[in-house]
Amino acid sequence: MTDTPTHRRQVEPAEDAHAGELAFLAGYDDGPRPPGWRITPRAVVTFIVGSEGKELELPVAARGAALPDRLAISAKFVGERALVERCVVTLAGERGLLLVGEPGTAKSMLSELLAAAVCGTSELVVQGTAGTTEDQLRYGWNYAMLLAHGPSPEALVASPVLRAMRTGAVARIEEVTRCLPEVQDALVSLLSDRRIAVPELAGTGDATVHAAPGFTLIATANLRDRGVSEMSAALKRRFNFETVGPIGDLAAETELVRRQATAALARAATPYAIDAAVLEVLVTAFRDLRGGRSVEGWDVQKPSTVMSTAEAVAVATSLGLAAAYFPGDRDVLSLLPGHLLGVVRKDDPADGATLLGYWDGAVRRRAEDGARLWRRLWELRDVLVD
Structure with a gap:
């Protein structure tokens, strides 16, 4: 008896992960195509930025058993x-x-x-x-x-x-x-x-x-x-x-981090279990440190490293894995300072002091204003002190 090999991949290339959408768009838009193109330029844009939640309807002449009559195209790039x-x-x-x-x-x-x-x-x-x-x-x-x-x-x-x-x-x-x-x-x-x-x-x-x-x-x-x-x-x-610049909108970046972290956790056969408020705190901290200014307009010292959206996805994924594999040991928010410290020290270990300054500034002021999660983060300040 021989086992049939299975070819499993951690990450599917875009043409395989979204094959259904690409096939649909090829039939949906029959406009002019440059030489060698699989779909029209307009359909390429729709494939990347999405159809804004609207279901596109396949022309009657292009309908068949292999394609749905209607399909909403997901947004894959935020920009x-x-x-x-x-x-x-x-x-x-x-x-x-x-x-x-x-x-x-x-x-x-x-x-x-x-x-x-x-x-x-x-x-x-x-x-x-x-x-x-x-x-x-x-x-x-x-x-x-x-x-x-x-x-x-x-x-x-x-x-x-x-x-x-x-x-x-x-x-x-x-x-x-x-x-x-x-x-x-x-x-x-x-x-x-x-x-x-x-x-x-x-x-x-x-x-x-x-x-x-x-x-x-x-x-x-x-x-x-x-x-x-x-x-x-x-x-x-x-x-x-x-x-290609950073994402300008907090809600859009938070949603992208959630979507990417959810996909990463799904590959690990782990359910996504990060509270929406915790995720917003995570993305807010990244945006404050990346831009050198808080959402309230307070000045924030920027670390040497780039606080990228990709890094935020990695931290969110780590928090999700911790919640799945060590349930009940501690609340997920308590892990955030340690992960942020690892990120800011990536290019310069001295930037740990920069993160501590952020805690003594923006985090403390939000805690004093009564924000519950930020008050909890302020209580975790000792995690950042060597």
Whole structure:
């Protein structure tokens, strides 16, 4: 007896996680599509920002057993619709798109969603690091086949970028400013000439790979990495820059943290059990420290690290796991100061004093105003004292 293997994944790529919505939108909007696109630009925007709770109705001609007649599209990215529209227009023009912003502002998520909606795959990715080589942008070789038979199309190992060029898809490069300058320079010719030469295959029909219609590239870069490997002026000119900023609205950010933490806990087969008021306190503290000003207008010293939404999701998930695995040991709120301390010390251990200053300022003043949860947090001040 043999067991049938199951392929379980912690995180589904966007094209698989939202396959039903993408299939629905392909039938819902029959407007013009750029070459190689799975759905229309308008449908791509709807896929990312959602239908605002409204159920979209499938045209009668597109209805079938495989699709629902009506479907509300979930919002997956919290941000300005105009930003998403500009990104989509950039890709429709087959121009490179560079998403910049502070760490944790969902640049990679937006990049993934765009690629999944446009070409059906978000997995043609190169992770930029100081060790990324030019071969990872172009091609390499299967050395066993190369030694046995010499250079051949079969021995060539295509990079994610080369595969995207062949199929007219969207390639993604994460943290492009972490790549060395000579690696970045390879992108200049890729985005200009739209072809890759393979001199080892000279004399064959495979010596040059030309980009198929629809090919383009999305890169991301953290503002905190400025100066690590500064992009050349030539490379900058080949991208449209879009800045992805922090979420401006407390309620929207709180809902996003709740949704992301709920999904993370579901992957751990753990129910979400964080009180809404506790979650709002968590997100409020992150926003105060991130912006250097409380919601009431009090000045707050900012820590060195970026108090990102992604970090808030991680803390909320940890609180949920603690509530599930250690029920009754302590209230979830009592764990918050320790988690916040871990976050603010990430870049500079001395920032523990910054968090203590926040406690002696904004937390104390809210406690004095009678807010129950903030009063409890004030009582937990000793957790922050070494």
